[in-house]
Amino acid sequence: MTTLAWKINRLKLMGLPEILWRVRQLAQKKASKFGLGLVAQVPAPRLAGAMPALLGEAPAQVDAVALAAAADAILAGRWNVFALRGAQLGFPPRWNCDPKTGTHAPMGLGKQIDYRSERVVGDIKYLWEPSRHLELVTLAQAWRVSGEQRYADGARALLQSWFEQCPYPQGVHWTSSLELAVRLLNWACAWELLGGASSPLFAGAEGQRFQRQWLDSVYQHCHFIQGYFSRHSSANNHLFGEYMGLFVASLVWPCWPASARWQALARRGLEVEALKQNTADGVNREQAVYYQHEVMDMMLLCQLFGQVHGAGFSAAYLERLERLADFIAALLDAGGNMPMIGDADDAQMVRLAHDGAWSPYRSLLASCAVLFGRADFKRKAGAYDDKSRWLLGAAGLLGWDSLAAPAEERPVQAFPEGGYYLLGNGFGTPAEVRLVADCAPLGYLSIAAHGHADALAFTLSLGGEEFLIDPGTYAYHTQKAWRDYFRSTAAHNTVCVDGQDQSEIGGNFMWLRKANASLLAHQPSGPVQLFDGQHDGYCRLSDPLTHRRQVEFDTQKNRVVVKDILQCRGEHEVALHWHFAEGCQVGLDGARVRARGRRLGLTLACAFGAGAQLLRASETPIGGWISRKFDEKSPITTAVWRGSINGTTEIVTEFHWSPTE
Template identity: 30%
Template sequence: MKSPAYYLRRMTEIGIGGVLSNAFLSLRHKAWAGSQSIWWGMRSRRPPGDPEFLSKTTGKWDSVQSLLRHLANRPGSSFVFPHDAQSASAALFKEKQPEYVANVISTADAICRNEIHLLGQTYRFPQGVDWHTDPVSGFQWPFWHRSRYVSYLYSARRSADLIVYWELNRHHFLITLGIAYWLTNDVKYVNAFGSLTQNWIEKNPLQHGMNWYYPLEVSIRLLAWTAAFQFFRASPAFMERCGSAFIKSLWQQADFLSGHLQIARTKKDTPNNHLIAELSGLFVVASAFPEFASAQAWRETALQFILQQADGQVYPDGMHREQAIGYHRFVLELMLLVLMRCKRDALPQERDLAPRLEKMLEYLLFSVTPAGTVPTWGDTDYGKALGLGLEKDFWDVRPLLSTGAALFNRADMKYVAQNLDPETLWLLGPDASNQWDALRARAPESASGRFPHGGMYIIRDSWSPDTDVAYFRCGPFGLGGAGYCAHAHCDLLSLVLWINGQPLLVDSGTYMYSGEWRGHFRLTHSHNTVMVDGVHQGDPKRFFGWTRVSNAECDRWDENSVSGRMTPVNGVELRRRIFHPQPGVWELTDSAKCGERGAHRLEWFFHLAPGLEVVVGEHVCSIVKDSRQIGTISIPDGGVRFEKRSAWFSYDYGVKLPNAQIYAVWEGELTETDADFQWRFDFTAGATDTGAINAKSA
């Protein structure tokens, strides 16, 4: 409840008419939410009976059990994965992917014990899973109609982060149980699946609880349910135990999703990965269950808007416009599911989707580090479409490149992927193994790459594991411009750098989507860039979005140099140039000028990879690893002060690690003539001290 002082202050700001208007709108919303809560409260207490549910199908079945028997007899490839014969698929995976098979069975056995692995951590539920409690903090979400969460979600009353909670309710672990059942025929996996899904259905009635709030979450859960159903549908134990409740709930969730797509909610939204996720889930469900009466309409609507969003959210060079590589991966995985279905059904839309997705894969191809991962640009919630890879490193994109190699006959993607991934076998079917074997791996023709629409420039010596590679972020701030850009960070003109196959400068990552640390990882000081006069590259909203944003533009690029400039701040024009004269050496020049002479302040931030230490010398920093100097970073002359600081790096959600930061500052007068600040990174043999360095001095 707000205090009287608040209303008096607002009255002086917007007048009594404005206060009354806002009060009326607030009361109207509360009345609407209350009526929705009452109506859906009555509906949710009575799950649909068989006649009501069957009336929502194409009308060919006299009972739910007859519908389930029909679904059990359909070819497996008519659902999500192009696999028809259970025994043949099991034999294929046991022959080609024995380690994966062992991992699946071990993970599924743990799930049977209510031990579920989520975002790098294992959570145990000895009393059964509580679908309304955050596994990390123990915070219990109030059980309301979904309309009541609008003002609650980001208020002070909420004391828990949502990501792990929602990851639990996305139900990717149900697919793991399904795969384990296909591999072993062990009914214990059917029983675990039945217990978990039936309990979820009972505890999450229609439109009640946080698991109905975001249509995105409903969609990802539907993908998991549809994929798992393919594995369990023919099991007598499944049909008897929970088949009827499962198929009814799946229909309810799909029907809900169809009426709550992002396109239908508000004109103020900027469609982003949420909409593509919602549309992809609806398309997959509609394609897998044409027996639902609305399936054809769902499928046509979803496919129409997916094609629109592929154009609207993905640049022609393949970069996703949100400027967050984790969401680039998420969107790519979702649209690959759509593309594979279009191919199987010979839909003409395949011709429109395939080139765009191949471009998205090319962006990942050139973004790969010597370790097979990608830099942690922008936000991420570590979301995946299906989670078939279990708990593989989220930032390792080689499984996607494996799929790209087999799907698009790309020898260069096979070269970087190195191995046929089990995800590829599931998505493309048994023939993927032969396609992979017939493809002769070949390194990409170019080592470096540029993506001018999205603003990513990559300079690489070669595709060998000990190569140097730099990633330079120089383009649009994010999707939607000022007021939006939900998942962008202040990382313009930022540099991520690997030298001799090892990480040197890293992007700091995301850490969490709530709490006091949320802003820290988004702002300029958490990236390897320059800040002018203490002004960040954007003004952040509380959790997502920015009210003011900068942009950057590249003015020169070749295979060993790149330069770009950023939107002026306080009249200061900033330009960064990167030059790579030889392996092990990188030169960085920052130039600043101002049309109107005046005093200004420049600050630099360089975030070193965890495990590296800094020894500060006179105009030079020695970089130390395992008590040995591996290189030096020379500091600009001209009054630049510098020091070593402690910083934070986050590679996994909710986990932050300490790392070293080199911080530098210059204060002085800028004129219309460039003031140049030159940095040199030297990691050649001549800059390496073969003697040991006392790590404590670092």
């Protein structure tokens, strides 16, 4: 898509207030070329004496071996950045060089750089990620646990190289307020772990110069963020993260007259956005489960930092965080699998656990179990992880041990405002059936940036093993064909009409005309459970078509019957897609499709069209792919039934499962 086309589409989604605001922002950026609005000189900081700290002593039972291995790899110049594993980037790395493409980003004024252009900066996600400085925290943790000076020295070398290569306000690391905010969070964690203002790193004249350099950059970061908040149609998780960075920084470094103002501003914003961006029944409005995890993590971190400094949040804020945890607990199956609904970018706000099997969802549930005294969250978390150990300290471990996990899981099965509904039984047992149906809005605000065209799709997990899945995300700013595929209707377990998506793509993080889904019925109990919903995404066609889907789960017969009712007058080409997890062996058996898992076999029968076509690692058309991690994809099998309809038509698909022989 050309820059002009993108700008036109973006304008379509703005109201007059946003247009006027963006004009002012543009004028502000232009003025910054002449130094207007920039920090000319950082005021001298006034460091307090002993300050409270969230991250003090190393917790008991932390995995010191995994931590040391992670820290040693960093010092050896081996970095993990998305699909790059153990990449030799050096220590310190070249902060303005994209590690994926080798592109060197320009060093002009940050706000003047087109970071969306692959030609100019390479893959911006890869360029930004190391500069969030999660690795700095790893080195600080390793020093705190081991006492080895090389880790503390490495932390200082890492920061000093960044200050030298990324001077305020030059380069791509001074473009996005969210990136600055996440960096501030990690700096705050590292600052505390390294000993705060009295850290041995600040001893002597050289140490004092380093400390002042760090504090000057903190001030510049805070000043930048408060001048460039994400507003209007961009006021999603970015705005929440910006408030988070400003809030935490103002607590950890209350060094300037502006600090109190920044703290009050950020605190008010966090209270408002916590309720605005998350539904009362616990669903983040971006309709992307991984972003729900990110916002929950931001909320949790802000509460814990605030609590330590006597600035915790309101009961309404905490209640909303608890409801968000209810939703995560409801979607997580008995095997710890989470449906990959909506966008995901693998981001962590801060990395405090280094176990390769660590789960961000289970970690949040472990922390929330302690925070809210919820034994059912403890049951879903399964174990107390290292991140929770660091954040909650010795008191948190005592709280965890005092919770008696219930023998039975009883998840919330309806999230009417958020738009998700469960069918199933045997939750949390080897006999579990967990079906998650999507009847939600496309996304949040006018651009719905992180939503996927997945209305009425559902995932199916049996006995803690995934069978029908959401294939994930894969790409963001680059590889447009793949970016569009993974968020398309064809990439989800639902019906595609006339080769079009339910909603119209307007850009990498933008949707134009959007499907509206609505619930008709939900009955999650009894011998036959029911979900019934519809959406109007195809009513924009010349012959308007409404898609209604009824899902019946017969608990006695281990059977799900899906009725796709396509209400229209004329002719349409229809494709019905079912995407299987990579652990399934899928093949045709006459007119049926059979998927074999570890313990169960799932059979699909559908009489529509000429029968099923199986796609696996196909590029023409794209199909048969899953992306478990950002910028990584692997083959799966996708079953597609294609055919023509003329007038209102009902397509019936029957699923039945039984133990494998």
